Amino acid sequence: MYVIFHENTRTFHLYNDDISYIMTIMRNGHLGQLYFGKRIQDKEDFSYLLETCERPMTSYIYDNDRTFSLEHIRQEYPVFGTTDYRQGAVEIRQENGSRISDFTYRGHTVSEGKPLLAGLPATYTESGSEALTLTVTLKDEVTGVQANLLYTIFAKGGILARSVQFANEGLRPVRLTRAMSLCLDLPDRDYVWQQLSGCWARECHIRNRTLEPGIVSIGSMRGNSSHEHNPFLVLKRADTTERCGEAIGISLIYSGNFRIQAEVDAHDTLRVLAGIDPETFEWKLERGETFQTPEAVMVYTDRGLNHMSQTFHKLYQKRLAKGYWRDKARPILNNNWEATYFDFTEDRLIEIASRAKECGVELFVLDDGWFGARSSDKAGLGDWKANRTRLPGGIARLADRVEGLGLKFGLWFEPEMVNKNSDFYRQHPDWILSTPDRSQSHGRFQHVLDFSRKEVVDAIYEQMAAILREAKISYIKWDMNRSITECYSSAWPADRQGEIYHRYILGVYDLYDRLTREFPKVLFESCSSGGGRFDPGMLYYAPQGWVSDNSDAVERLKIQYGTSMCYPVSSMGTHVSVTPNHQVFRNTPLHTRANVAYFGTFGYELDLNKLTPEENEDVTVQIAFMKKYRDVLQFGSFYRLMSPFEGNETAWMVVSEDQETAIVGWYRVLNCVNGRYTRLRLEGLNPAYCYRNSQSGVCCFGDELMYAGMITSDETAGQVPPDVTPYTDFESRIYVLEVAKP
Secondary structure (H helix, E strand, C coil): CEEEEECCCCEEEEECCCEEEEEEECCCCCEEEEEEEECCCCCCCCHHHCCCCCCCCCCCCECCECCCCHHHCCECCCECCCCCCCCCCEEEECCCCCCCCCEEEEEEEEEECCCCCCCCCCCCCCCHHHEEEEEEEEEECCCCEEEEEEEEEECCCCEEEEEEEEEECCCCCEEEEEEEEEEEEECCCCCEEEEEECCCCCCCEEEEEECCCEEEEEEECCCCCCCCEEEEEEEECCCCCCCCECEEEEEEECCCCEEEEEEECCCCCEEEEEEECHHHCCEEECCCCEEECCEEEEEEECECHHHHHHHHHHHHHHHCCCCCCCCCCCCCEEECHHHHCCCCCHHHHHHHHHHHHHHCCCEEEECCCCECCCCCCCCCCCCCCECCCCCCCHHHHHHHHHHHCCCEEEEEECCCEECCCCHHHHHCCCCECCCCCCCCCCECCEEEECCCCHHHHHHHHHHHHHHHHHCCCCEEEECCCCCCCCCCCCCCCHHHHHHHHHHHHHHHHHHHHHHHHHCCCCEEEECECCECCCCHHHHCCCCEEECCCCCCHHHHHHHHHHHCCCCCHHHEECCEECCCCCCCCCCCCHHHHHHHHCCCCCEEECCHHHCCHHHHHHHHHHHHHHHHHHHHHHHCEEEEEECCCCCCEEEEEEECCCCCEEEEEEEECCCCCCCCCCEECCCCCCCCCEEEECCCCCEEEHHHHHHCCEECCCCCCCCCCCCCCCCCCCEEEEEEEEECCC
8 A cells, every 4th residue: 555645746646456546736725636446557647637628607716727617626625615616525604704715735644554533433453554544734724724634545455534634723713514524526427326225124225326417415414323324325337236347335434413415517527525414513613623524434346346345344344343342253142122021020031031041042131121110111211220120139130140041141221311200300301402492302202311411421321330330241232212303402502502413422422432441341232223323433332233123034134235235244233033023013934034134143032932842942053053153154255146125035145264164045035836947146255165055965166156156946946746845935045055075
C-alpha cells in the first residue's frame, strides 16, 4: 500500500494491490476527485482526468476562464452555493446568516496505522503495517474553520475508510448544519442502486433501482438506524453478479440518524453523499472546539458481490468488532422469551435450563420480565433490580443455580428506556426526551431516556454494573424497542437542541464502552426489536446482533441473505423457535429451522420440555453438529449461491480458510411435483481437492463442484415412489463437503 503525493501536479494517489484512489489540488485550492476503482499504475500526472468545458447557464469562478465551474467538476468535499448547485458535503451557518464557505488546501500528513475517532466506533488497526492514513487539511479563511479529511487505505482488500474532523480556529462560534462523512463523485451514472430495506420483522430485503437524473436516498430520522433502511449502499454495474463484475459498497459506521444519497446531474455524473442526516442535525462549534463525523467505509471490487461482501465481512469481523469474543465461536444459547414471556418463576426457568443442558446448550438467557414491577410491558423499565416475587433469591442466586447445571447465564436489559410506572421515572421525571408544552408520545408504553445527559448515563451504568458485579453473568442482550419522538433535552439550551439526536447516540456508545471495558469477558448482543439498530456502530461494541424478531425459517432466508451483503455470519443472531411461528404462524420442519439458523450464532427460542422425545433427540443432534462445525460456519468465507428474492430455492455456503471443509445450505420454499433435475454451482473450493459429500457419499473434485455443479435433485424430479419419506413445503438440506483423506 502506498500514499503518494506528486508535488509538480499536486496529485494524491492512494493504492494497494486492489484499488487506486486519486485526487488533486485544483487551481482554486479545492480538492478534485479523479479516480476510484481497480488498481492502476502510478505516474506523475493524472490531471487530464479532471475534465472541464464551457456550458450554457453556468456560473464561473474566474473572469478569464469560462470552463472552470464547480457545477461540472468532480470534487472531494464540495460546498453548495459557490458555482456548485448540487447538494454539498458541508454547510456552516455563520453569525451573519451566511451559509457559504470556501475550504481550500492547507497541507497534509501521512501516518502509519489508523487514528481512533474520539467517542465514536470505527475500524482499527493492530499494527502500523496494516494501513496508512492520509490527513488532508482544508480551511475556510473567513470563519477560521478547519476540515481535516481522513483517508485510511488498508494493506489488503479494496477498502478505503473516510471521515472528517472539524476544528473551529476562528474568533466566533459557527453552526455545522451539514457534515457528511464522505462525498464520492463518479464520472457516470451507469450503476444499479442496491439498498437493504424493510420494516419490523422483514428487515434487510434487497431492493434495486436504476439511477436517473435527480436524487435518491435512504436514511433515518428515528434516532436509530432503523428497520426501514440499513446504513449500507451498493452501486453495481448492470452486468454485475455474485460471481463477477464491478461494485462499490458504502457502509456508515453509525447507529443514529443517517442519510446516504445519490444525485445524478443533467450531464449524468453521479455524486454520492453519506453521513449524519442533515435534516435533524445542527452542531454549535465554539471557538477551539472540534467535531468528528462518523466513519464511512468504501469497498471496491471487480470480482462480484460475493467478493465485496467477503471484504466487508473480514474487515468488520477482525477490525471493527473487538475484545474477548471477537475471534471466538459463540456459545449455543436457549432464550426463554417465546417459551414464557412474562409468566415465569425461578423454578420454571431452572426446569427449562435443565432440559437445555441435557440437549447440549451452553448458555441460558433470561429475557424481559425479571426486574422491578415488570409483569407486562407497561411497568418496570428503569428499575434494574430483581423482582423478588418472581426471583426471591435475586439474579445472583438464579445465576448460581444455572451455573450449577453446567451452563453459563445471560440477562436481558433495555437500558435506554423507562416506563412512567417505575421508581426511576418517579424520581427523575425530567430525565426523558420530551418537548416542553407538547404531548409525550410513547412506544410500547415506554419513553426514551435522555442519554445526551451524562448523569442519566451514569445512573443506568451504576445499576447495570451493580448486577454484573454481584452475579455470574456471561452474556447481555441489549434491547431498544422504540424510536425517538419529541427529541428535546431540558438539560441543554435552545441553541443546542439540534445536537440532541447525535449526543444521544454518543451517550449510548459511552455506556457500551464503559461496560465492555469493566466486563471484557461478557458477550454483548445488540437488539432493537430485532434489526432496528443492526449496524456497524453496534458491531464495534457487541460482536453480534439479533437480526430480526421474526424467527420464521422461511422469512429468515431473505433477512439473512440481505444482511450478508455487508455483515459477517458471526454477527447474526439466529435461533430455532417454536411452531406455529409466533410472528407468521407458519409450520416449518424442525430440521429446516435449524438448517437456516446454523448460519449465524445459533440458539433456541423455545421450551425444549414441550418437544417430543424424538424432537429432543433431533435437537441434541443439531447442537452436536453446530459445535463440530461452528468455527467454519461463523468464520469461514460466506458465498451466496441462489437468491430467495429471485426464485423458489435459496442456497448459500461457507468454506473454511484452508478450503478443506465446506458447508452448503439448500432451501426450497414450496414443494413441486414431476419437477426438473437440479444442480448447484459451488464457490470457493480448491479445484485440486477431492471432496466427499455427506449426503451422497460421492467424492468430487472442487473444479467439478464449481463448474459442473453439485446435484441437488430429489424424488420430486419425477413421480414420488410410495416407499419414500414424502417431501413437504419448506424443505432444506445441509451438505457437508470435506476433503477425502487417503
